[in-house]
Amino acid sequence: MATAEQISTLKALWFHDTSTRKSIAAALGWSESYMRSVARKAGLPDRRAAPFRQRMTVMIRGQLFENATVAAQHFGLHEDHVHSQIWAGRADGIGLGQGRWKRTAPSPARRPLTIGPMTWESRREAAAGMGVSYVRLCQLMRAKRTDILMARAMKAEAKTIADRISRQHAA
Secondary structure, three states: OOOOOHHHHHHHHHHHOOOOOOHHHHHHHHHHHHHHHHHHOOOOOOHHHOOOOOOEEEOOOEEEEEHHHHHHHHHHHHHHHHHHHHOEEEEEEEOOHHHHHHHOOOOOOOOOEEEOOOOOOOHHHHHHOOOHHHEEEEEHHHHHHHHHHHHHHHHHHHHHHHHHHHHHHHH
C-alpha cells in the first residue's frame, strides 16, 4: 500500500503541467497501472481530462469552432466523424452530406447494353435474355470475350425472331 508521503508526492506531481503519467510512475518507483489505481483511491481526477490539456480549434468553411466536439454538435454529427474528416483533409466537406460523393453517371448495370444486333435496357436484362447469370455476363465483359457474348446475343436474337414468327402464325 502507498504511504501518506508517496500519496502527497503523487498529488504534487499529478497537477504539474510537464509531468506525464510515465514520469510520475518512474519518480515514485511504481508501475503506471498501480499509480492509476492509487490515484483513483486518493480521489484524484482523471489526467486525460486535465484542464491544462488544450483541445484543437477547428475551422470548417471559414467558421472557427472551439474544438471538434462543438463543431460536431453544430452540424449534428459525431465527434469522431469530424476528426476523421479533418485528418483525411476533407474538413470543408463536413456537414454537407453525401453531395460531393454521389454518382453522377448511372451505374453500369442500369445503362443500355448493345451486343451485336441486340440491345437491352440493363446488364441484368441482357443476362436473362442471353441465358447466362448476371455475374457470368460481367465476367465475360471484363475479360473482353466478345466472341462468346456475340454468339449468345445472336442466339438470343434468333430465339426472339422465332418467337415473333410463331406468334404471327398462331394469330
